Amino acid sequence: MLRLSGRLAAAVSAGMLTWAAGAPLAVAQPTDRAITVVLPTEPDSLDPCDTQTATNGNVSKDNIFESLTKVSPEDGTVIPLLAASWDRVEPNVWHFHLKEGVKFHDGSEFDAETAAANIIRSQAGTDFYGGALACYNSEQFVERVDAEAIDKYTLQVSTERPDPIMPLRLTYIDMGSLESQQKAEKITNPVGTGPYQFVERIQGQSIKLTRFDGYWGEIPEVKDVTYVYRTEASVRAAMVETGEAQLATAIRAENATGDDRTVAYKDNRIFLMRVMTHKEPFLDPRVRRAISHAVDRDSITRALMGITGSPWYQMLGPQVNGFIPDFDNSQLAYDPEKARQLLEEARADGVPVDTEFLIISRPDQLPNQTEVVQAIAQNLEQVGFNFQLLNMEGSAWLKYLRAPFPDDQPATLQMVSHDNTSGDASFSFPRYISCEGPVSSTCNERIDELLKQADVAADEERAKLYQEAARILYLEETSMIGVAEQARLIRLGDGIRYDANPMSGVIIRIADIHLSE
């Protein structure tokens, strides 16, 4: 079994700010109790192919649908779920041995053929049933993956090039019954193998699930769960306060209770600045470095983020194998004098440091984001940068994020909130910092070469290559500049116990909720 990183276990436990009091010693008993979970937004799809986004995953992942493997919330390793075990039979061929006796909610059996079909469907360009439909999970495979059943419970997955993290990639591919996916439109009656089965969805209002009595694993305590959606964080918190809901996600620091009714977790989510490297005034790396030295992360996080943020300098969180544990933060830390000096040196060498650029932000990536970005802008203004601050809604922001960048568009400094729950930098670096990355504004041949080598390396060697690329990114390119490590909050009602973990941003497994009188 693949082990992602030797230090992952310690890092995950250290990074979690979970409520750990009183873990249950006795085996939980199923009850007839129902709970209501309040989420910020309604899922846009209940398709097993779309569970990657938090909006959809919060409801369906590990509740309705399950994958072959999963990332352990305890130590970050890849552990079995619907696959009992796996072998790497050749460098580019894996065999997954599936659990026997697993049933879908409609009573049909889960087998290797179904697993293969789900993997094929999730890929770009497939003509499997509704192949023309978008599939959020499709981007988890870098290149074409073939999947076929060897026998009823053995699945073969092969790639053209060796892919040492295939079991990790398969944590993103959820399994739905084939029967439910044979239409050319999105699934409205999801059928998975998870501990909860779909009951009804009232568009715009709620989704109801109920316990699946034929579940292959331990039967959960909660019987029925209703998901409702409230955009306002204060309303979500108020619903738990009044007993209308028992669990509310994405709570603001000001709505935290300060006791065990609010649980915090870190999911390697970093708030950072993506600086363009191919347009003035950012062509000169000294100008980009000056950006990092201009931002007073300590004051900003302390004053504006409270318990939901702490100063950060790298692009990745501490549980990801590309994180550099011994990185000297002072090389990028707040030093306005140094920032001014770097700008003066660049100016003296003829760099047009006064060229106006755009700061692109959106208000919804972290609590008080507008204020945080205004504070950053003030810091930049103080050292002499010339910019316009643009605050926009998500889809407009996304347009600025994606390459290719129009020639007539000024250079941008874009505020990004990036998470990596997989623990592997391949889910971050190729997209954000390689020359061909779809959201990359960085192009460095040495970084690309290291990423290429890391792609086929495993374990410590893989981590070392990613860390080497990260060092070049921070100290030579300085194009992805960390600002804060984000913590996220969940509010719990009385009689509910839930240990938040680094996966809680995407997966709220109802079977992990425990009830007391």
Add this chain to the structure above:
Amino acid sequence: MITFLSRRLTSSIITLIGVVVMVFFLARLTGSPVDVFFPEGAAPERIEAFNRAYGLDKPVIEQFRIFLWKALQGDFGDSIWQQRSAMAAAWGEMPITIVLAAIALSVSTGMAIILGSLAAVFRFTVVDRTITFFSLVLGSMPAFWFALVGILLFAVHWRLLPTSGSNTWLAWILPVATLCLQPIGVLTQVVRGAMIDVLTSGFVRNARARGFNSRRLVFRHALRNAALPIISVAGDIAAGMVNGAVIVGVVFAFPGIGKLIVGAMLARDFPVLQASVVVVGISVILLNLIVDLIYVLVDPRVRLS
């Protein structure tokens, strides 16, 4: 009368066509649904297939021609995000918005008539100044702020009402109050002004001199004569209830056309956005026709002009 109505109907249909054209092109200025629908770095063949499926691969003018032809047949296409036709989604959300708006309008108009009339009858007294003060406060109170404070006080502190939702009649109180407050403030001032004009006019002074019962004079004769500006402003407020429906949709998760439009805009669900705006447009046109009819009934001069 028929000429008047047919003229109004014709101009309304021209307005509706203008709205349809504008919403089509303005929606596309915001960008493509592809930006929202696909994850970063999605495969080009997926994007192409998506564009083909929704006709987004054709030139905009061609898209518009197809849209217009289908729209004339009542076909606004299928929602990109929801598993239903765009028109079904829009009409499905309209009844609850109409009921909410009707309740809010009735409450605010009733309250405003009582308060405005009292202020006019007792003008320049403590009663008038108190009503004027509170109506100005209500008229300038941001609905969004009131909604959040309302939840904090009535749901969290006093536990009298639910925080949000629409499942019980109690859940309607805060949304209705949120929609009512500003209109009560504005309408009270309008009623007060109109009533003062009427109460100081010659026929009222004459009636008073002839010993007419004061209450009957105010509520039957004076109020009827002050009705035109009140109807006019109330009509505008009714149309503006759609904006209020957006706020109650966002804060209270109250279903309705407002919530649908916001969701469609953010998701760039063009078919739902277009269908919703047309449905709202038709509703506003019908509302204006009703207001015009009431005008005609109340004031015969309108008919003549």
